[in-house]
Amino acid sequence: MREIGSVGFMDKPVPEPGPTDAVVRTTKALICTSDSHTVQGGIGPRTNLTLGHEGVGVVHAVGGEVKDFRPGDRVLVGAITPDWGDLAAQNGYPSQSGGALGGFKFANLKDGVFAEYFHVSGADANLARIPDDIPDDVAVYCADMLSTGFMGAEHGAIPIGGTVAVLAQGPVGLMATAGARLRGAGLVIGVESVPSRQELARFYGADVIVDFGKEDVVERIHELTDGQGVDTAIEALGADVTFQTAVKVTKPGGTISVIGYFGQGEFVHIPRVEWGVGMADKTIATGLCPGGRLRMERLLRVLRNKRVDPTRLTTHRFPFSEMERAFEVSDKKLEDTVKVLVSFDE
């Protein structure tokens, strides 16, 4: 990204690690819709910023105080790389270290992963070794997609056998669907209108699909839950209308778990009456993709023991040399694009 609205290749020097840091040689990366948001100016002006926050690779160099990693190690890096000693991290919210959303450094506060080499702070705390039996193009999904999607389910306080609606089945919504299944939901309702995404939603665990283009979502979900509403609604789009629907379909005592990025408008609107005039024990939870070595190790364990297969999300593949074309495909969301994978080592 050169400036708002403009992207292209640039030459930059290979970064140097500080004493506790690492530099990683990229092998695979994924393009995220938030990269597009950034280019459009969603997080404010940035110039000559390398994009990308979902990447894996091989350790190229480490600082003198790094204990657990060596050049040559295959590693996964979370999209969020917290400062673990920060007050927010001590408070249990590492993604907010250094201020709101402060753990989100790649392609925001510093250069991202769409480069031959990228820099990682706090290597011992933020890298995770990739087991031999997990290929790079599988492991890379842990960085953001699994971590954010699963967070949606975790924040939703889903009881075993509970009912869950996942509103929108983009890549993060699909992983929220998988996450709802991983937490033991008894009924997972996927809300989506695009046929190919409906099919993926079924693959990742939706028991029922509600097509908002064809049915009244609120009515249909109440019907599917004996008129009660769901225990948990996961908002995975970041749109006001979806958020309002989420509040409406959640039962009293239930949770609205927000994982979408809300990019527009001065306000997000809570429908007052369906929110129970502020008294229906409906909790609205939010969060930013959890990062860190422990999280990444746990997600790799999920992959290793075949709980979830994220590869069906990969609809397109490009070599790094075709990055501009790759970005365009992702940005314009050509029909059926879910995730675009970029290879740096092929």
Added chain:
Amino acid sequence: MREIGSVGFMDKPVPEPGPTDAVVRTTKALICTSDSHTVQGGIGPRTNLTLGHEGVGVVHAVGGEVKDFRPGDRVLVGAITPDWGDLAAQNGYPSQSGGALGGFKFANLKDGVFAEYFHVSGADANLARIPDDIPDDVAVYCADMLSTGFMGAEHGAIPIGGTVAVLAQGPVGLMATAGARLRGAGLVIGVESVPSRQELARFYGADVIVDFGKEDVVERIHELTDGQGVDTAIEALGADVTFQTAVKVTKPGGTISVIGYFGQGEFVHIPRVEWGVGMADKTIATGLCPGGRLRMERLLRVLRNKRVDPTRLTTHRFPFSEMERAFEVSDKKLEDTVKVLVSFDE
């Protein structure tokens, strides 16, 4: 209440208890601003409905299956009388039993406590014996004021030594202030502009008062918290502007705990940017006054061991014969009115 906008005395027969119910002879009751809301039509049309949900008295009669209470027992009754076997109660949300806000029966689904006698369902589960050393005009504050106010603190997940802002110091806000102290808050900021309520806020535990008439609340609270915002903001008014302020003054990873009744507008507005675009781990919790015997017993213990003295809230007293005047004083919020107590036994 005869109909929307009209109140007055009516003759009604003494109610009869069902097998698990009780009828209580009222001794003291408090008028709540939500009684005014009800008269104004806030919960929809009601005719010939006895108002009032904060009352104590003496058991007059019990049904055949009631085990633990007998006529003559001095008892406290929560404003909310849940159906404990209901699915919402089994789910941990008894106030939502029978549907959203369904535990709120008095002066809503059935006659309230502003009468010589009132009916209580589920006597063994919803009555609590008042210890001899707690007068009726003290105990009556447990029914709603302590229970709702303290809930604000409880839902706020206040850490020991944490920072709390309580927005608006009406009677429920004052009890939220007391509740924040009871949970161990290290700094309690009371937001209020009325001098007499500011004084009460200090009495109930506010360390600092912020006067929204004189200062920028958001700026001042950030100043008081080293720029971080509070761990917990308790919204105790039920107004859109206060709610927005609550979101703004809460730190990433903090909680906005809503205890106000939101009576107006199609939407309640979340300020998008200060909410962290849906990613700052700011949780919005709501709830309805917890009821039931266990809750009431615990609140009576709080009174008995002198943790909180609610009597400073009583600014006016009337006999039941002057109920209309009492209601007018409460309704019009004459300067310095906090709570109006009505005696049925004097």
Added chain:
Amino acid sequence: MREIGSVGFMDKPVPEPGPTDAVVRTTKALICTSDSHTVQGGIGPRTNLTLGHEGVGVVHAVGGEVKDFRPGDRVLVGAITPDWGDLAAQNGYPSQSGGALGGFKFANLKDGVFAEYFHVSGADANLARIPDDIPDDVAVYCADMLSTGFMGAEHGAIPIGGTVAVLAQGPVGLMATAGARLRGAGLVIGVESVPSRQELARFYGADVIVDFGKEDVVERIHELTDGQGVDTAIEALGADVTFQTAVKVTKPGGTISVIGYFGQGEFVHIPRVEWGVGMADKTIATGLCPGGRLRMERLLRVLRNKRVDPTRLTTHRFPFSEMERAFEVSDKKLEDTVKVLVSFDE
């Protein structure tokens, strides 16, 4: 059960429902090892007590205040039938209503389900309708096996991708294994030495089997978890030695979740050093099978949407007329006996 050590058929009248109760005509029931404990005197002397607490059937009669069930309804009844208005239930522990373990009424405080008809208190709160597509011999597993086993996982606070050891793979341990998978465990270690149970453990989701007859369990589990120990150890046997192992294999900050019934000895022994001398943040949680309509409805949803197939637990089937033989098979734990199903309607 006639008295301690003696079982046999008896004639008893068909029970009558109280106003809020139901009487159910039994169709299927399961024999539990705790039935054997009871006969051996584990819960104290009992005479002429009908055994059995895992049963399903058809509503035969309901009391006058029952709203949601009618004669002819196919219903599931939890092994635990709490008094929902009780103080312990209001406190969030319905299984402890009426005193420690007080929700355990069948074959303890009143006649159990090994009879043509049995009595259920609080029908609206404690019965659940069985969907048409779930046969009785599947639904019956919800009453205790799924509810207790899954509780082991729920109390264990398993993170997505976390590591879990389930100690002993009897029927409840197997359902704890399934429950660990339902909560998203990334690695489930089943500890068991009987080959047929090892096979079942794999079927229900164990990734690795540790055979305590052949290997050092503590050493092996540390090996499998990079020397850290597991996030959660589920004790599913109720034996001192297994409990000690559970404490030893749990990492600092982890949880030991006890679902076994401890029937012997004055004390259960915590190994002091491995417990971190009382400072390693290892939590020991216990509980009694959750009951109630909401729980049962959620478990039926788990079955309906094919999350778990409990029928592989059924190793033996008998008609009610061969009850004595059935009890003997279960009691003596013939090789490969897991659960014995008794039919009342064939």
Added chain:
Amino acid sequence: MREIGSVGFMDKPVPEPGPTDAVVRTTKALICTSDSHTVQGGIGPRTNLTLGHEGVGVVHAVGGEVKDFRPGDRVLVGAITPDWGDLAAQNGYPSQSGGALGGFKFANLKDGVFAEYFHVSGADANLARIPDDIPDDVAVYCADMLSTGFMGAEHGAIPIGGTVAVLAQGPVGLMATAGARLRGAGLVIGVESVPSRQELARFYGADVIVDFGKEDVVERIHELTDGQGVDTAIEALGADVTFQTAVKVTKPGGTISVIGYFGQGEFVHIPRVEWGVGMADKTIATGLCPGGRLRMERLLRVLRNKRVDPTRLTTHRFPFSEMERAFEVSDKKLEDTVKVLVSFDE
């Protein structure tokens, strides 16, 4: 400490800070009974180890990467100084970073604070600035006494108005008593037989004292709680008998919160029947003193706003030159010794 059983002064060089560390010039310190345990060999052999883990002082030097502290700053240091990037810290248990109890470094893994200068790792994360209006001899109580004592209350999940028993009123037990009040307990029962400690227990918030020398503790506590037992029992001694009592006096669904250090015996004994044979929903929680800047800042706020006055714990004061005498007084627990304060700057 020279070796097990032997203490005395030694000359050591002033430590040097690493890049993220600080060196603090000690002003005040407190002697802890665990210092005596250490000398007796409780944590294994140590030679030429400087004792002490409760200290405050002035920053003497900082490493090059320290951002928030400068020489001359008055600072508090928690007894526990976690490695915040460690996996256990990422898991929410910083005191267990680097292995079980690994955050406990002073006088265990490295030299402690009973010296003119001591070294602190991770200065930005583990130091807290002391406000001007809090003297050093007050602030020093945060390092361990308040942090550990309050943790006992926090882990106990005390509901507002709940009942709490604190078993043993030594310095940590007294702070647990204060902590129970800070969490809103409605009834705090202090168990203690020494008259001077009974008096302190009342000062710090015990409503009732039970003298185990004169009464049956289990019986008396059941009497005080209408036969139910307490919501929370805090074990603050580290003795098997106290632990057993704690289990016995806790109600089903309650929590036993352990803050004592268990120094003896192969096992700690859970009384099987009163534990509800592993089914009474009684949770046993443990932990190690929370450390870190956020915790210390919160505790300082508690002091600053006069929630608790720890100075009544200081029964003896000595200059550093009389350290050996000070240690002896603390070690031998002369009648009425609670805490011994050592001054390095007088």
